[in-house]
Amino acid sequence: MDHIPPKLKEYLDTARAPLPPVSDPDEPLQIDSLGLIRLVAFLESDLGIRIEDEELLAENFATLRSLGDLLEKKKASAT
Amino acid sequence: MNNTLETDVLIIGGGPGGAAAAMFLLRQGITPVILEGEDFPRFHIGESLTGESAQVLRRLGLEDEMVRREYPIKHGVKVYGSTAVNSWYVKVSSRDADWNLYDNITWQVRRSDFDEMMQKEAIKRGAKLMKGTATKAMREEDGAVTGVQVRWPDGSHGEIRAKVTLDCSGQATFLANQKVTGPKYVGSYDKQVAFFTHVKGAIRDTGTSGPDAKDNTLILYHHKFHWAWFIPVDKETVSVGMVTPRADFLAKKQTPEEFFRSDIYSINPELKRRLPTLEFSEKVHVVPNYSYQVRGFTGKGFICIGDSHRFIDPIFSFGVTVTMREAELAAPLIRSFLDGKLDDHENPFREHEIACEKGIDNLEDMIDLFWEQPFAFATFVHSRYTEEMTDAFAGRIYESEHQPSNAIMAFRKLLKRTRTYDDDIYSVPIGSRYHPERAPLWEPESPVETTEAWIKKGSGVEKNGEAVHAS
Ligand SMILES: Cc1cc2nc3c(=O)[nH]c(=O)nc-3n(C[C@H](O)[C@H](O)[C@H](O)COP(=O)(O)OP(=O)(O)OC[C@H]3O[C@@H](n4cnc5c(N)ncnc54)[C@H](O)[C@@H]3O)c2cc1C
Numbered sequence: 001m002d003h004i005p006p007k008l009k010e011y012l013d014t015a016r017a018p019l020p021p022v023s024d025p026d027e028p029l030q031i032d033s034l035g036l037i038r039l040v041a042f043l044e045s046d047l048g049i050r051i052e053d054e055e056l057l058a059e060n061f062a063t064l065r066s067l068g069d070l071l072e073k074k075k076a077s078a079t
Numbered sequence: 080m081n082n083t084l085e086t087d088v089l090i091i092g093g094g095p096g097g098a099a100a101a102m103f104l105l106r107q108g109i110t111p112v113i114l115e116g117e118d119f120p121r122f123h124i125g126e127s128l129t130g131e132s133a134q135v136l137r138r139l140g141l142e143d144e145m146v147r148r149e150y151p152i153k154h155g156v157k158v159y160g161s162t163a164v165n166s167w168y169v170k171v172s173s174r175d176a177d178w179n180l181y182d183n184i185t186w187q188v189r190r191s192d193f194d195e196m197m198q199k200e201a202i203k204r205g206a207k208l209m210k211g212t213a214t215k216a217m218r219e220e221d222g223a224v225t226g227v228q229v230r231w232p233d234g235s236h237g238e239i240r241a242k243v244t245l246d247c248s249g250q251a252t253f254l255a256n257q258k259v260t261g262p263k264y265v266g267s268y269d270k271q272v273a274f275f276t277h278v279k280g281a282i283r284d285t286g287t288s289g290p291d292a293k294d295n296t297l298i299l300y301h302h303k304f305h306w307a308w309f310i311p312v313d314k315e316t317v318s319v320g321m322v323t324p325r326a327d328f329l330a331k332k333q334t335p336e337e338f339f340r341s342d343i344y345s346i347n348p349e350l351k352r353r354l355p356t357l358e359f360s361e362k363v364h365v366v367p368n369y370s371y372q373v374r375g376f377t378g379k380g381f382i383c384i385g386d387s388h389r390f391i392d393p394i395f396s397f398g399v400t401v402t403m404r405e406a407e408l409a410a411p412l413i414r415s416f417l418d419g420k421l422d423d424h425e426n427p428f429r430e431h432e433i434a435c436e437k438g439i440d441n442l443e444d445m446i447d448l449f450w451e452q453p454f455a456f457a458t459f460v461h462s463r464y465t466e467e468m469t470d471a472f473a474g475r476i477y478e479s480e481h482q483p484s485n486a487i488m489a490f491r492k493l494l495k496r497t498r499t500y501d502d503d504i505y506s507v508p509i510g511s512r513y514h515p516e517r518a519p520l521w522e523p524e525s526p527v528e529t530t531e532a533w534i535k536k537g538s539g540v541e542k543n544g545e546a547v548h549a550s
Contacts, residue, residue: 032160032162032164032165033160033165033453033454033457034160034165034167034457034461036454036457036458037454037457037458037461037462040458040462041462053455053459053463053489053492053493054489054492054493056452056454056455056458056493057452057454057455057493058452058453058454061454
């Protein structure tokens with residue numbers, strides 16, 4: 001989960017409410033598709049992370065781990 | 080009757096495709112013969128029209144007639160997610176001459192009434208309607224179609240000879256079944272069955288425009304490939320249909336009506352809310368909701384239009400649009416052909432075929448993405464490609480200078496798909512490549528005669544290695 005910035009973790013926990021904060025990196029985030037649209041908007045405008053069209057796959061946003069992997073991959077390809 | 084009749088253009092089938100074709104041909108100074116096997120009015124499915132359907136009707140001068148008939152006005156389509164907590168909306172739009180987008184409306188129709196209106200209008204304008212069923216395509220030695228043999232209502236037989244035969248026979252796919260065209264391949268969406276009827280007393284919204292306008296088309300999602308529609312067709316009546324996996328229906332061993340009554344409420348909570356009672360004014364119809372694509376659907380002396388060469392998945396209501404637009408695109412070409420202005424090489428209508436193929440391919444990419452990646456699809460509608468998605472939903476898919484749009488190029492990226500149009504007309508189309516094992520339905524040595532026979536057999540034909548790998 002190293003690649004999940006604290007602000008994002010905070011956002012996810014709020015978006016998931018009333019579910020408890022995520023503790024297990026492999027537990028499904030359970031955010032529905034309109035919630036995911038808002039999450040993408042948050043990543044782009046608040047964190048400045050551009051999500052490409054071909055990254056808009058539900059599996060990339062399924063768990064903290066998959067999201068972390070996506071961000072790590074993006075960072076790696078950016079540097 | 081045992082006569083032989085001659086005409087420039089013969090149209091097989093007097094549904095919306097055939098009637099629109101007749102009206103566009105009349106504008107080109109061609110008086111066609113429409114051959115229709117059924118007595119109209121007759122029940123037909125396909126009641127929600129897109130923005131482009133409405134534009135075609137306006138171009139045909141039929142807007143006043145549509146208004147006079149008080150068909151329910153559609154401002155847009157609302158799609159509900161499976162829990163009905165979320166929904167998204169796409170408004171009906173048009174483009175002006177400078178390609179600027181503006182809000183528009185279209186209609187939903189009771190097809191028995193609409194189809195009869197279209198047919199009568201074509202006759203009023205000069206088309207000749209003949210009641211009879213095409214039974215066999217007549218051909219020259221080089222394959223050119225020269226007309227059809229006909230069975231008249233009194234059981235006798237005759238012939239209609241024509242310079243051009245337009246196949247507007249819908250899912251009957253007359254020329255494909257006659258093996259005049261290239262192969263007819265089974266597409267991706269073939270494991271579902273649609274059940275539908277007309278319901279009285281359904282609860283509509285109350286608004287006058289936008290997402291809550293009272294007569295919008297609603298699509299209610301349940302699971303992948305499992306969904307329902309809610310389409311107002313007059314002041315009292317709403318068409319309600321559900322598309323379910325064939326296996327669910329077979330497992331329950333119920334009549335279609337029993338199955339419909341027992342399953343409709345479990346599709347989506349929003350649908351349940353809107354149907355307080357289940358009072359039907361029409362029997363429960365059943366259509367196996369399979370998709371298919373005919374290759375080589377134009378050639379010497381013939382053009383297939385609309386459902387007679389391709390059907391994908393009815394989720395976004397493109398059928399009537401495609402058939403009427405293809406009719407509109409074909410009419411001026413037929414004029415040129417009759418005037419001897421098309422180089423009569425292999426296939427005078429080849430360019431038309433590619434233009435139609437490209438248009439529907441855009442729709443196929445859209446529908447595939449909706450089912451495969453609903454989250455990406457919703458993001459495109461919601462924020463990334465709102466304008467392009469509005470175009471796609473309206474059915475603006477043939478405007479080659481604007482299509483494929485950025486949205487459609489993004490669908491292709493997500494689907495890991497590229498499209499080319501230089502492969503031969505017999506190759507397996509993309510829409511069938513998910514299921515290559517069932518692709519070669521129509522091969523000279525195919526053990527299966529027709530799609531219908533194939534569907535009955537269930538498991539499909541044996542692998543035809545050559546056809547499978549020809550891509
Ligand atoms: C479940 C479902 C839902 C759908 N929902 C929609 C929707 O909401 N909106 C939409 O636009 N489309 C919808 N469609 C698609 C729509 O029904 C068709 O695309 C449309 O009817 C095609 O019009 P057509 O004129 O090409 O063919 P048809 O309307 O099928 O007309 C063909 C005509 O040809 C005649 N014919 C056939 N064979 C012969 C023969 N050998 N000789 C003489 N006559 C013959 C038939 O009697 C018929 O009248 C839906 C389809 C399905 C299956």
